[in-house]
Amino acid sequence: MLLEIKGLEKRFGGARALAGANLSVAAGSVHGLIGENGAGKSTLIKTLSGLVRPDAGDIRVDGAPIAISSVREAEALGFRFIHQELSLVPQFDAVENAFVGRAYPKRGPFIDRAAMRRAVAATAAAIAPDLPLDVPAGRLTTGQKQLVEIIRALMNEPARLVVMDEPTASLSEGEARRLHEAVRALAARGVAVIYISHRLDEVAEICDAFTVLRNGATAGTGVMQGTTRADLVRMMSGHEEITSGRPSVPAVGKPVLEVRDLPFGQRGNTLSLTVGEGEILGLYGLVGAGRSSLMKMIWGARRTEGGTVFLDGHVLKPGDIHARIRRGGAYVPEDRRHEGLVTARSIAENVAISDLSRVRSHPALPVTSRGRLAARAEDIRTQLSVKMGSPWALPLTLSGGNQQKLLFGRWFGGRIRLLILDEPTRGVDVGAKAEIHAIVRRIAAEGAAVLMTTSDMDELLALSHRVAVFANGEITARLEGEAITPPRIIDAAFHHETRREPAA
Amino acid sequence: TDITILTPYIGSVPTNEMAQSFKAEGEKRGWNVTIIDTRSDFGQLASRMEDTINAKASAIVLVSTDPAQVEDQVALAANAGIPVISLDGSKNAHVAVNVTSNNFDLGTQLSDALFKALGGKGNIVKFFHSAHPGVHQRELALDEALKKNPDVKVIADHFVKVPGPVDDGRIAMENILRQHGDEINGVWAAWDDPGVGAELATESEKPDAKFIIMGIDGSEQAIEMIKSCTRYKATFRQDFPKMAAVGAEQLEKILGGGKADKDELFVPAVMITPETLGVTCP
Amino acid sequence: MTGLVRQYGTLIALIAIVVVFSIASPGAFGSMSNLVNITQQMTLLAIVAIGATVVMAVGEFDLSTASIVSFGGIFVVYLLKLGVPAPLACFLVLAVAALFGAVSGYVVSRFQVLSFIATLATGTIIGGITFWVSDGATLLGDIPAGFRDMARGHMLGLPTLTWWLIAIALVVWILLDKLEFGRRLYAIGGNREAARLAGVRIVSNTTAAFVVSAVLSALVGILLTARIGSASPTGGGGYLLTAYAAVFLGMTAFREGEANLPGTVVGAAIIAVIGNGLTILGVSTFLQDIITGTIILSAVLVRRIGRGAA
Amino acid sequence: MTGLVRQYGTLIALIAIVVVFSIASPGAFGSMSNLVNITQQMTLLAIVAIGATVVMAVGEFDLSTASIVSFGGIFVVYLLKLGVPAPLACFLVLAVAALFGAVSGYVVSRFQVLSFIATLATGTIIGGITFWVSDGATLLGDIPAGFRDMARGHMLGLPTLTWWLIAIALVVWILLDKLEFGRRLYAIGGNREAARLAGVRIVSNTTAAFVVSAVLSALVGILLTARIGSASPTGGGGYLLTAYAAVFLGMTAFREGEANLPGTVVGAAIIAVIGNGLTILGVSTFLQDIITGTIILSAVLVRRIGRGAA
Ligand SMILES: Nc1ncnc2c1ncn2[C@@H]1O[C@H](COP(=O)(O)OP(=O)(O)OP(=O)(O)O)[C@@H](O)[C@H]1O
Ligand SMILES: Nc1ncnc2c1ncn2[C@@H]1O[C@H](COP(=O)(O)OP(=O)(O)OP(=O)(O)O)[C@@H](O)[C@H]1O
Ligand SMILES: [Mg+2]
Numbered sequence A: 001m002l003l004e005i006k007g008l009e010k011r012f013g014g015a016r017a018l019a020g021a022n023l024s025v026a027a028g029s030v031h032g033l034i035g036e037n038g039a040g041k042s043t044l045i046k047t048l049s050g051l052v053r054p055d056a057g058d059i060r061v062d063g064a065p066i067a068i069s070s071v072r073e074a075e076a077l078g079f080r081f082i083h084q085e086l087s088l089v090p091q092f093d094a095v096e097n098a099f100v101g102r103a104y105p106k107r108g109p110f111i112d113r114a115a116m117r118r119a120v121a122a123t124a125a126a127i128a129p130d131l132p133l134d135v136p137a138g139r140l141t142t143g144q145k146q147l148v149e150i151i152r153a154l155m156n157e158p159a160r161l162v163v164m165d166e167p168t169a170s171l172s173e174g175e176a177r178r179l180h181e182a183v184r185a186l187a188a189r190g191v192a193v194i195y196i197s198h199r200l201d202e203v204a205e206i207c208d209a210f211t212v213l214r215n216g217a218t219a220g221t222g223v224m225q226g227t228t229r230a231d232l233v234r235m236m237s238g239h240e241e242i243t244s245g246r247p248s249v250p251a252v253g254k255p256v257l258e259v260r261d262l263p264f265g266q267r268g269n270t271l272s273l274t275v276g277e278g279e280i281l282g283l284y285g286l287v288g289a290g291r292s293s294l295m296k297m298i299w300g301a302r303r304t305e306g307g308t309v310f311l312d313g314h315v316l317k318p319g320d321i322h323a324r325i326r327r328g329g330a331y332v333p334e335d336r337r338h339e340g341l342v343t344a345r346s347i348a349e350n351v352a353i354s355d356l357s358r359v360r361s362h363p364a365l366p367v368t369s370r371g372r373l374a375a376r377a378e379d380i381r382t383q384l385s386v387k388m389g390s391p392w393a394l395p396l397t398l399s400g401g402n403q404q405k406l407l408f409g410r411w412f413g414g415r416i417r418l419l420i421l422d423e424p425t426r427g428v429d430v431g432a433k434a435e436i437h438a439i440v441r442r443i444a445a446e447g448a449a450v451l452m453t454t455s456d457m458d459e460l461l462a463l464s465h466r467v468a469v470f471a472n473g474e475i476t477a478r479l480e481g482e483a484i485t486p487p488r489i490i491d492a493a494f495h496h497e498t499r500r501e502p503a504a
Numbered sequence B: 001t002d003i004t005i006l007t008p009y010i011g012s013v014p015t016n017e018m019a020q021s022f023k024a025e026g027e028k029r030g031w032n033v034t035i036i037d038t039r040s041d042f043g044q045l046a047s048r049m050e051d052t053i054n055a056k057a058s059a060i061v062l063v064s065t066d067p068a069q070v071e072d073q074v075a076l077a078a079n080a081g082i083p084v085i086s087l088d089g090s091k092n093a094h095v096a097v098n099v100t101s102n103n104f105d106l107g108t109q110l111s112d113a114l115f116k117a118l119g120g121k122g123n124i125v126k127f128f129h130s131a132h133p134g135v136h137q138r139e140l141a142l143d144e145a146l147k148k149n150p151d152v153k154v155i156a157d158h159f160v161k162v163p164g165p166v167d168d169g170r171i172a173m174e175n176i177l178r179q180h181g182d183e184i185n186g187v188w189a190a191w192d193d194p195g196v197g198a199e200l201a202t203e204s205e206k207p208d209a210k211f212i213i214m215g216i217d218g219s220e221q222a223i224e225m226i227k228s229c230t231r232y233k234a235t236f237r238q239d240f241p242k243m244a245a246v247g248a249e250q251l252e253k254i255l256g257g258g259k260a261d262k263d264e265l266f267v268p269a270v271m272i273t274p275e276t277l278g279v280t281c282p
Numbered sequence C, D: 001m002t003g004l005v006r007q008y009g010t011l012i013a014l015i016a017i018v019v020v021f022s023i024a025s026p027g028a029f030g031s032m033s034n035l036v037n038i039t040q041q042m043t044l045l046a047i048v049a050i051g052a053t054v055v056m057a058v059g060e061f062d063l064s065t066a067s068i069v070s071f072g073g074i075f076v077v078y079l080l081k082l083g084v085p086a087p088l089a090c091f092l093v094l095a096v097a098a099l100f101g102a103v104s105g106y107v108v109s110r111f112q113v114l115s116f117i118a119t120l121a122t123g124t125i126i127g128g129i130t131f132w133v134s135d136g137a138t139l140l141g142d143i144p145a146g147f148r149d150m151a152r153g154h155m156l157g158l159p160t161l162t163w164w165l166i167a168i169a170l171v172v173w174i175l176l177d178k179l180e181f182g183r184r185l186y187a188i189g190g191n192r193e194a195a196r197l198a199g200v201r202i203v204s205n206t207t208a209a210f211v212v213s214a215v216l217s218a219l220v221g222i223l224l225t226a227r228i229g230s231a232s233p234t235g236g237g238g239y240l241l242t243a244y245a246a247v248f249l250g251m252t253a254f255r256e257g258e259a260n261l262p263g264t265v266v267g268a269a270i271i272a273v274i275g276n277g278l279t280i281l282g283v284s285t286f287l288q289d290i291i292t293g294t295i296i297l298s299a300v301l302v303r304r305i306g307r308g309a310a
């Protein structure tokens, strides 16, 4: 065995993140590591990278016990990591980010930028041919950032073990497929891969073996062959999967959101769309296709050079987010860390910030009542079954899926007319995903128009009444009913002359 | 005729008064006078001086600056044929004339007057600011005087922070009063601002205290205090308008092709007390 | 125990400093009247620092603060000399200061200029205006006694200045911790983009924060003038760094990394106590600096006891 | 066109300022000798600002900068007066400054103390030491001519000081943009956590950045003394805000939001040109402030032309 972990334990204050986790990974195999949100997957990985020191248990590499106390030591062992939280230097472009903490190619004492670029471009060609290499990471989309992280881990010197913590969380089919190929290529070269994902079908497809974590302990392990998705879910959660099925076609009411002639994309075309009461419109596209940009324009968060947006027949002023909220708008952003949560403030404040008048101590006074803040948080906790301690805890003490629920909770309590969702279940486990889907359906059923973007094909199929596919800033297909099938969607997503590589 | 006044200390009362008086004197003579201040920054003072030389000003007036602190630039001006005069500075090979009240003398006068009022013995509080060369001279004079009067002791001292010397002096005095309240016989202020602060502190913290305060500059606020029979008993007023007038006179001669009368001219300081202000205090 | 030190480290540091000084000088430092007096001495600094706290709550700096203090002092004397009645003069000063603050805040938030450089520029402009109003000179004379009483004497056993501090600390505490306004400011300061996407109006709220800071700074200028009976065009210069030092001390005192009102007041108190105590003990200026620096450093390091490495 | 303005706005502002002054005063301002002289005048400010740039590359502030400038000046004169040969004296000063920088950097990075408050504290301590060495007085006299020549006269047609600036700008440019060291600093400054995850050594690199800044500040103290022939214990006070102003101007000049060497030099040049030009035009100090503030504000706003709202 290349790597053997036995009886690993780790406590954070009172919380037990790892409670006897075991994991064995053989060279040349792809090993899936799965578990619910908060099961301890990332913590386990961090013990391998020297970021977390375990309280007990042992780690053996090639049979020899080893203590990893720093990132540098882990790298020296030939371990490479893609961490779950995107961690790029925003001013650096892909090339520079790929070399942070690595040995730079040099010419004399000076760094050799041309050689750096060559090295990155070689790796990028296989994984992400469309990724712009010279744009600062701060301006890349979430998916593009994810690709940079992947390139960073796969690039250059031979690794022995590559650990990927949810590498595909914001990738769509096309990119994910290329990554899968790269992963197989790595395994074929004798490299071990630990692959963490909440997309169980993906795990089933590319992994040779798996380990399931539950409450910090290993709940099961085995070879992938002969294991079904249902088996995995049972090991993860202790009960059967609740499947959500295809949506019933709603009685579409009058139009709620209307976008007319919005200039979009680089080539001066415009875009129009309508979403009616009770309807869920799903947007799909490859990384960087422009879906998030469109949602931000509709939400008034990004400048538009013309066009009109109506909500219930009222023209929405560009830039005036407040007015959208007053008219019943709600928006769940893509990147919960940077665009969603105010991480320095309590959970209670985070769920109240979009409409503080709901937590006034007296309706006429702009005074926030602590009691009402807490009551609102409690209310959301029960409605969305959020696993949290005190309402005054900071949001980052929650696991990813529960953080995501907070962003929904923010809009609860008022009448929602328009719900804009950008990757609503990124990094969320199957159970929580089903819960969030139920919430979205409920809101739609109550008469809201829902505009949703997702990179997760299953989610798209599970929720959307209609689908619009984006490619390079243009809608290349509008699908409805029976026409919503993965082949047609993927085909439309790649349908663009500037794409260098057609769908495989 | 373009005259440039350069100083790092325009915010201080005497410097400002001198600069403004000189400007008025100059304008009487039809000169175009500009005042440049560098906010206590001597590197910048050197730069501004070079600029003035480059702009081919007719003359440069340094106020409240030891020309030695910008030696090269003064030499540069002399070589460029631009006369430099100094007000309240020091004499220097390249400076045509320095018009001043001798700071060391001022310090001696202040110390002597204070010691005399104390009857040659007692405890004093000292407010100083040695970073300013002129003010530092006064401090050196105090040290001399103390040597001659072994019965006078400095029981507390405070390095006054600028900007904000009045309030800084006030806060320091409030604190010193706590520790030495009944032992203080006199306050020696290297210039009036901290002295005024000391008086304000005493008024509010120890209104029955009997000691006396003396300072230098004749600032309006100090004079007001002397007039109202507070503890403030004397200030030595350097005759700034007079200095400016003498300076302007000398400069006129130089610009007319002549020479300054001497390389250093002293304008005597005037002691201001309740008596000179025509009030009798109980 | 270490938990306590971590949570309230800087407050404990303040108490420790007070205790040490009280032992070193029980009569002078430890006396009730001196402790009361410290509250008066810290008032002006604390009010400037409270203004800085509001601006730092939205995650910005206001370097024009010192210029506005100077401006407030000069302009009020200027108006008083013109014969404007004191209350009106004060009102006018605060109004102009509010305008200055609004300009800084608008530039910073609307055009997303770094506040450091924007307020350095507006501060320079305000400094120029102040010099122009005062002709560069210290202004004094003709200041009515009624005006000066704003910062003199006692009320109900406490110095008038202390009452100012109490009142303003209370008002701003309500503003920051009780009103919706404060929640919005902290949301902006915590994560500007998230706040914006959640419908918080960035420009108006940020501008309002700068207005509060400017008005408080100008008020300090007025109070300083009332206290010392004169106004200098550079009189506020000493407040900038010290006020921010108080805020930053306060940030380590309570809520980690967030400017907060109680922390700022503790921070200002630490600075005032050190100055008071060392002067009373007759420590020379040079040594005072060294000790002050060391104490501040220890006060922020104490929180780190038992913390993990970088 | 607007693209150009956005990209190089602040550089264009510099050129515009030079052009306007040259038209207003072709003989005096526009003369070659004056333009050359400006490069000499900006040197000291620019070197301090370059040091600040290195510290800001790791995302920190160094407020002890001004104290170290003062310290450098005082300590070198002190050593020279003791009869220490000039080269050794300079070396000793830089060595002690490096030590100061190392302490600040270590405290900031190892204990994660906010650099604002930590360096304010170390700066206060260094200020105390400086006062102690100098007894609080300005030191002059006994400065050997050989020492003073470091900052006087010309070489190959350019002022010696200008050569210092060229040399240091070049060295630090290589440091920041060509060597691995610089990449590490920017990685830490851009995303400390990401750098840590990637195995970049935070403590040693941050400490090194502070050492560079401290050494450059002390060098400025030495050069300032050589230039004006005296040293004051508060001589560096004026550099703190101005140096950071140059850095922040430079951040808007080139790479958005990142302290960078060419930008800092342009920033320092803008500040120097304004001071020089306004003095040559005979503008009084008060008006100078107002104009300077306005120009700086315009220079940073020009980049925002056509940009989106907040
Ligand atoms: N630094 C920390 N401080 C406190 N608690 C932590 C910390 N890191 C992790 N935890 C807790 O440890 C538990 C395991 O977290 P971990 O991040 O390993 O889960 P995960 O399996 O990766 O979940 P997800 O699928 O949501 O990424 C969670 O309950 C989490 O709240
Ligand atoms: N802040 C920004 N500044 C400049 N360009 C941006 C910015 N954000 C996104 N872009 C660019 O705009 C294009 C569309 O981005 P958008 O975020 O809308 O894509 P997306 O379809 O949501 O992709 P993803 O699936 O990765 O989130 C991309 O090419 C991206 O590089
Ligand atoms: Mg995880």
Ligand SMILES: [Mg+2]
Pocket (backbone or CB within 6 Å): A141, A142, A143, A291, A292, A293, A334, A422
């Ligand atoms: Mg997106």
